[in-house]
Amino acid sequence: MSTQKFATEALHAGHDVTTNGGTRAVPIYQTTSYVFEDSDHAANLFNLSQPGYIYTRLNNPTNDILEQRLAKLEGGIAAVVSASGTAAINTTLLTLLKAGDHIVASSSLYGGTYNLLSVTLPRFGITTTFVDPSDAKNFKDAVQDNTRAFFVESLGNPKLDVLDLKSISAEAKAVKVPFIVDNTVATPALLNPIAYGANIVIHSLTKYISGNGTSLGGAIIDAGTFDWSSGKFPEFTEPSAGYHGLVYHDVLGPAAFIAKARIEGLRDHGAALSPFNAFQIIQGLETLEIRIKKHSENALALATWLESQEEVTWIKYPGLKNDPYHDLAKEYLPKGQSGIITFGVKGGFEAAKTIANETKIFSLLANIGDSKSLIIHPASTTHQQLNPEQQESTGVTQDLIRLSVGLEAVEDLQADLKEAFAGIK
């Protein structure tokens, strides 16, 4: 774990000013490639006997600083950044799995991830059993001989269920499969899944970490705690045809997975992060801790106000005392419960759509984690492709409105919603 406090690491980790020409800000190395000293130097870089940069699809000095910083903030040994959060999930799963393998996943996932697991990956022979994540036993019961990963979101989008990571990680450990946690909504400033047994942490950097809604990005952080030598992962213990016979576990030890995610994953799938986006994301990461605290405070204040509004039929925010996940939030998210709220309105599907149309400060769009407040009606948009049962299991009801509460004054956000509510009367 970090040796300095979060706020300090978020500003400094990974950036040695003495090796970057004294630049106080992290420079943007906007280059595709790097000049080798000679052919031997190039050969050493390619066979991993010497560290260094080859080509920006594989690594880049700006991205490298972001990677080191994220690894530090999540308590991992190393990270790989990618073009989006979805790219991070894909690169992780395609680095770990092959046709015939199976995943046990929480049913409470971002709609895009749900589609990837339920529709796209099965086309390549990788199947998923979705389980209700509120009971860790459900993960155990879904395990098959070919199960090779557990996948969850620490704070589900949009169901806002706080998972009991300790119990689920114990089940993953018992069957010797890596426990992968998408920590996008919680952010490392509120929760470190590795401290509760996660082996791999995923982020969409597009959301709170960037914070300004300017840049897509993703990250994979390796805890370095998984034992790849159990026999279940021959790709790590036998010579890799994809990298001239390298035996990842022997040569790279605890870094076997994250090294493969870079040198085969980024190389073959190509989902590299632009150094310009890495720079933008670093600007956001510098202030993450104070922003997420304010997002959480604003969301709690707004959720408390929404509870008393006659148009609102139900509300979910784990910071609310009577929320079903409040006890887990006290354990896993004591510093704040992030900025997402969901609620239902009288009048169901049509009324929810109308409210999303009517707000002025809340922008109607498909994103979360921006400093500006956002609103969406998932049943008619992000979760439209799912059938009613799938919508229900991912927590999306017909009347559900999702808010991503920004950093504006709460009074203005209340007034904006109040006016929009008038539109359904």
Ligand SMILES: Cc1ncc(COP(=O)(O)O)c(C=O)c1O
């Ligand atoms: C929890 C979660 N994970 C992953 C993603 C995908 O991230 P990206 O849009 O950066 O691909 C999202 C996007 O909304 C998300 O909410």
